[in-house]
Amino acid sequence: MNRRTLARIGVLATQTLLVLVIIVALTFMVFSAWPADPALLACGRPCTPDRLESARVFLGYDQPWYTQVWNYLTGIVAGRTFGEGAGAIHCDAPCLGYSFRLGAPVTSLIASRAPVTASLAIGAAVLWLLGGVLAGMVSALRRGTFADRGIMALTVVGVSAPSYLLGLLGILVFGFTLDMVPVANYVPFSTSPIDWAWHLVLPWTVLAFINAAVYARLVRGHMLENLGLDYVRMARSLGLTERTVISRQVLPNVLTPVIPLVALDLGALLGGAVITERVFSMPGVGSLLMDAVGQTDLPVIVGVTVFAAAIVILANLVADILATVLDPRI
Amino acid sequence: MLPRSPHPRRRRLRAAAAALAAGAMLALSACGANDPSRNTGAVGTDTGTQAPAAAGELQVLSSSNELNLDPAKSQSMAVTSLALVHRRLTTWRVEPGQEVEVVPDLATDTGTVSDDGLTWTYTLRDGLFFEDGTPITAADIKYGLERTYAPALSGGLTYHRALLAGGEGYTGPYEGQHLDSIEVVDDSTIAFHLNQPAGDWPWIASTPAFSPVPEAQDDPESYAREPVASGPYRVASANVGVEVRLERNEYWSSDIDQMRTAEPDTIVWQLGQDTQTTTQRLLNDQPANAISASLVPASTLAQLASDPASQDRIVTSDPGPLQYLSINTERVADVRVRQAINYAVNKAAVLIAMGGERGGAIATTYISPGIPGREEYALYGTEPEGDVAAAQALLDEAGVSSLDLVLLTRNDSDSVARSEAIAQGLSRVGINVTIDAVESATFSERATQGDGSSYDLALGSWNPDYPSPNANLRPLYHSAEIGQGGYNTSRYANPEVDAAIDAAAAEEDPEVAGPMWAAVDRMIAEDAPSVPLAFARNSFIGGSAVGNYYVEPFPAYPNYLVLSVEG
Numbered sequence: 053m054n055r056r057t058l059a060r061i062g063v064l065a066t067q068t069l070l071v072l073v074i075i076v077a078l079t080f081m082v083f084s085a086w087p088a089d090p091a092l093l094a095c096g097r098p099c100t101p102d103r104l105e106s107a108r109v110f111l112g113y114d115q116p117w118y119t120q121v122w123n124y125l126t127g128i129v130a131g132r133t134f135g136e137g138a139g140a141i142h143c144d145a146p147c148l149g150y151s152f153r154l155g156a157p158v159t160s161l162i163a164s165r166a167p168v169t170a171s172l173a174i175g176a177a178v179l180w181l182l183g184g185v186l187a188g189m190v191s192a193l194r195r196g197t198f199a200d201r202g203i204m205a206l207t208v209v210g211v212s213a214p215s216y217l218l219g220l221l222g223i224l225v226f227g228f229t230l231d232m233v234p235v236a237n238y239v240p241f242s243t244s245p246i247d248w249a250w251h252l253v254l255p256w257t258v259l260a261f262i263n264a265a266v267y268a269r270l271v272r273g274h275m276l277e278n279l280g281l282d283y284v285r286m287a288r289s290l291g292l293t294e295r296t297v298i299s300r301q302v303l304p305n306v307l308t309p310v311i312p313l314v315a316l317d318l319g320a321l322l323g324g325a326v327i328t329e330r331v332f333s334m335p336g337v338g339s340l341l342m343d344a345v346g347q348t349d350l351p352v353i354v355g356v357t358v359f360a361a362a363i364v365i366l367a368n369l370v371a372d373i374l375a376t377v378l379d380p381r382i
Numbered sequence: 383m384l385p386r387s388p389h390p391r392r393r394r395l396r397a398a399a400a401a402l403a404a405g406a407m408l409a410l411s412a413c414g415a416n417d418p419s420r421n422t423g424a425v426g427t428d429t430g431t432q433a434p435a436a437a438g439e440l441q442v443l444s445s446s447n448e449l450n451l452d453p454a455k456s457q458s459m460a461v462t463s464l465a466l467v468h469r470r471l472t473t474w475r476v477e478p479g480q481e482v483e484v485v486p487d488l489a490t491d492t493g494t495v496s497d498d499g500l501t502w503t504y505t506l507r508d509g510l511f512f513e514d515g516t517p518i519t520a521a522d523i524k525y526g527l528e529r530t531y532a533p534a535l536s537g538g539l540t541y542h543r544a545l546l547a548g549g550e551g552y553t554g555p556y557e558g559q560h561l562d563s564i565e566v567v568d569d570s571t572i573a574f575h576l577n578q579p580a581g582d583w584p585w586i587a588s589t590p591a592f593s594p595v596p597e598a599q600d601d602p603e604s605y606a607r608e609p610v611a612s613g614p615y616r617v618a619s620a621n622v623g624v625e626v627r628l629e630r631n632e633y634w635s636s637d638i639d640q641m642r643t644a645e646p647d648t649i650v651w652q653l654g655q656d657t658q659t660t661t662q663r664l665l666n667d668q669p670a671n672a673i674s675a676s677l678v679p680a681s682t683l684a685q686l687a688s689d690p691a692s693q694d695r696i697v698t699s700d701p702g703p704l705q706y707l708s709i710n711t712e713r714v715a716d717v718r719v720r721q722a723i724n725y726a727v728n729k730a731a732v733l734i735a736m737g738g739e740r741g742g743a744i745a746t747t748y749i750s751p752g753i754p755g756r757e758e759y760a761l762y763g764t765e766p767e768g769d770v771a772a773a774q775a776l777l778d779e780a781g782v783s784s785l786d787l788v789l790l791t792r793n794d795s796d797s798v799a800r801s802e803a804i805a806q807g808l809s810r811v812g813i814n815v816t817i818d819a820v821e822s823a824t825f826s827e828r829a830t831q832g833d834g835s836s837y838d839l840a841l842g843s844w845n846p847d848y849p850s851p852n853a854n855l856r857p858l859y860h861s862a863e864i865g866q867g868g869y870n871t872s873r874y875a876n877p878e879v880d881a882a883i884d885a886a887a888a889e890e891d892p893e894v895a896g897p898m899w900a901a902v903d904r905m906i907a908e909d910a911p912s913v914p915l916a917f918a919r920n921s922f923i924g925g926s927a928v929g930n931y932y933v934e935p936f937p938a939y940p941n942y943l944v945l946s947v948e949g
Binding site: 155 | 447448450532535538540541554604623624652653654655658660662663666826847867868
């Protein structure tokens, strides 16, 4: 890695931090303009005007918006306290807000659910990367054959089918009808690695099928393009076996644009595979968000949005760095 | 291009295909993934379908991500989750085919009231203990109530706060201040001093706030997950968003608790479960020892109509919770027009949108069935399709030939279907309805928070927090409940009705109060601030091993206190 590459990574990191701060502020402002009053959740029944006002004061919603944004930003760095004295609620740094409804800091809510989402996303990513690249290679090398057409037809299904449809179909066919896989819930890896994987097989497959389609098409296109280039003809004429040509010469060139894409897709999933988690009753970050939206639990909505944005931005950074390292021309 | 040299690759592909096939066989051989007898050894996160149906374990499959067990923050009923862990001063007797009754719980009776109606006194039973063996005293009840005033712990049912004297400006016990209107007479006697007579007080004493909380063990940040139990179960483990496991509280005794049978050894809440999957699982009886905490949706009910086997799994209440159409009295000011709307609505069509006979029954009163004091009457005819001629006559009399109204509704498919049925019914008399379907939160904001200028009609549903006409009529029709979070979405203000509600609410003798409430119901109906559309039936689904699973019109939820599980 030369000095120029390092400098570029430094610039990228600075940009990332700046974008993060802006996103936090923007997210907070957008949700402050939410039509519903977030203090209503903390008002109780019957809700009287003075109780609503005291809930607003307690949660800090009585402050002007810029003060709220500032409190939120400082809360991430230094933590926050709601209320005063022995009855106060503490939210340790990095404080992404406090869910009055769930009685817990948003940060700890996300932290307790992140492993579920990570298990789901990373497992699926491995599957779709393997599946997508393999399918794309087969398709390109067997161009025009039955296998090629079959794979390309499948990718159309994968790209266009919504995850809830595939998820529900999968549960119906493999869970209820064939009784091959469990239909709901998550088992932590630390409890039982086998059951962990066992419960995740179906969601992994569904997510992988949807995402692999894009990769198969991408790999096929790049592969065909590369196979027609001079360096391949050169390698073949030097007497290298086809196997060596594909694995040593073509594949690295094909994978250069694929790897950063994995980082991006994985980042998006880590922020919460919203629909998939809900369909499979997995207690991940996405299902936390779904629930919060249904209940207008604003601190959770804001917190998860900020978290998801941060992950996507970090994934972008990783993708940029990977691209820089893999291809020094960038 | 050079000729391909495919042989090595072909061999590899064959190997891959063989591996795939082997994998598929392996997967197929693993049939029985959802067999309840298969033990995965999962601890903490129970695997639901795969967990052993341990003798005496009841599972509650909940779509919610939380199970809040802090009585100050709870809005739950006296016969559901929270009541398994916390006892209150009074509770409900909910038995099949009988009207719900308020009965003593921690107290020896449902309360003794002073002659002026301002002081209610309760005596605690002997031999009451928390889960750690410390005795439950009157001071624990007082402390539990005081903490409902703390801003950090608001969000629960707080009917007592409007009634206890001197509560204005009180902010809870954490700074050492106490509320004098809750008087600890001695260890087993507690007295409440009210600012006005309240006939409902015995019912209010059954709300979660009247649970004992030991001051020494109260941490407002964690009490929702680590409460100190007074009921038959204590929290064994609580994993936020995943699972809450209740186990027996050794210090609870059935000798001094007649309402809780406490048959299961453990009760486990599985949180964040997809309702559709849950329904399907329970239809397959997987697991047999579970119930769903959610209503069976109207669409699913319709599908199951043709499946007789499903009927063994589903319990349905008689018609209960009121579904109604509010008419904004500030914008539709002419009472004749409002009465015409009452005649013109096609309630039969609304009922079809609710899933037909399985979804409910047509309503003509505001007080819902199952609530003491209710009298049946029909001021605007009994024709299910409505009375178009009568409606037209009233509109002609009012000199209205065409009318454009905005109907505010939540945007879920059930609500929109009902709104369409209403619009169609009203179009028969030349009333043109525009349906304004919005997000649930936006609905609340516009209907209960704003100045009411954005809608003429609003679709609502009401199940009171406790079975008294006061909890049924006051929130919907008292002028003090307009805007600022109140549920009087008709924005109906009639001083005579207000006075009649207040008078009936102050009456302590239910026998006397009953007819007073029935009269209020009629009095409101004459002003036609809303159209009672239907009384909904609630359906729930449970596994075959669950016993005592029934739903009454009120509370329209199963009685969790008596559920049993076959071992």
